[in-house]
Amino acid sequence: xxxxxxxxxSGTGKSHRALLVAHNSQADAIIDDxxxxxxxxxxxxxxxxxxxxxxxxxxxAIFVLPGHAEEVHxxxxxxxxxxILILGTSENMVRKIAKAxxxxxxxxxxxxxxxxxxxxMDKARFHRxxxxxxxxxxxxxxxxxxxxxxxxxPIHSLLKKRHDxxxxxxxxxxxxIVRPVFSYYGKLIIDDWAIKAIxxxxxxxxxxxxxxxxxxxxxxxxxxxxxxxESAGIVIACDVVISYGKHIPTLVQKLQVxxxxxxxxxxxxxxxxANITIKALFVQPKSF
Numbered sequence: 001x002x003x004x005x006x007x008x009x010s011g012t013g014k015s016h017r018a019l020l021v022a023h024n025s026q027a028d029a030i031i032d033d034x035x036x037x038x039x040x041x042x043x044x045x046x047x048x049x050x051x052x053x054x055x056x057x058x059x060x061a062i063f064v065l066p067g068h069a070e071e072v073h074x075x076x077x078x079x080x081x082x083x084i085l086i087l088g089t090s091e092n093m094v095r096k097i098a099k100a101x102x103x104x105x106x107x108x109x110x111x112x113x114x115x116x117x118x119x120x121m122d123k124a125r126f127h128r129x130x131x132x133x134x135x136x137x138x139x140x141x142x143x144x145x146x147x148x149x150x151x152x153x154p155i156h157s158l159l160k161k162r163h164d165x166x167x168x169x170x171x172x173x174x175x176x177i178v179r180p181v182f183s184y185y186g187k188l189i190i191d192d193w194a195i196k197a198i199x200x201x202x203x204x205x206x207x208x209x210x211x212x213x214x215x216x217x218x219x220x221x222x223x224x225x226x227x228x229x230e231s232a233g234i235v236i237a238c239d240v241v242i243s244y245g246k247h248i249p250t251l252v253q254k255l256q257v258x259x260x261x262x263x264x265x266x267x268x269x270x271x272x273x274a275n276i277t278i279k280a281l282f283v284q285p286k287s288f
Contacts, residue, residue, distance in 0.1 A: 008112025013124035029081035044075030063100040213239040233270025
């Protein structure tokens with residue numbers, strides 16, 4: 001097993017670039033902020049980003065809290081990665097993590113300054129300090145069960161309160177856990193036609209929808225002049241024909257919940273709204 005490291009000051013974009021560095025270095029596992037990630041999945045550990053204060057977060061990140069190192073070491077033994085990438089704020093920190101996890105000595109170091117420009121690092125600091133955003137290098141779907149209760153972007157977003165000076169700010173203590181744009185396996189683009197096909201399949205397979213007349217997908221974006229525009233999710237609108245005899249408000253609410261849950265799970269996208277229009281009722285002819 002070989003151990004390599006990505007080193008740089010906090011908030012300079014290490015986690016954002018971790019998947020790219022791992023991909024280029026053929027590392028199949030990552031140690032980042034207390035988590036063991038293998039092949040894009042969190043398989044052991046607890047994130048330092050979940051700790052309530054900085055002292056505990058540092059202890060979590062360097063694996064000195066009781067039982068943490070033992071759990072992750074056991075998971076490494078079972079997973080048997082070929083090469084592990086460790087993220088840290090300094091070479092000394094990375095060596096401490098490797099020692100705590102009983103790993104071989106670090107064979108090579110990649111410094112954030114070697115792979116990111118000063119402007120890119122400044123932009124990363126902006127997101128960390130002003131917006132409270134933290135990167136976890138795993139897919140959005142993988143984040144959901146591990147960070148319940150946190151603001152997971154792009155799965156959910158919170159409205160920021162506008163202050164008297166007109167500037168939107170997050171409330172103190174809010175945390176945003178996001179994934180990097182780069183996927184471990186490359187770039188993934190889901191066409192609107194694929195989303196429409198998923199929606200039609202989900203609705204038609206149900207017991208009460210007899211026909212899907214139309215499906216429309218609208219993309220929602222957010223951003224400002226400093227950081228540019230980014231996707232905030234999609235809005236699904238569909239026209240359906242349903243069977244006569246059901247309580248329509250209850251049925252529509254059930255369909256909305258199902259659409260939002262299943263489309264988010266299958267695509268990793270945010271479903272901001274699922275608007276359903278009942279175009280007609282289907283009445284089953286009586287048999288004599």
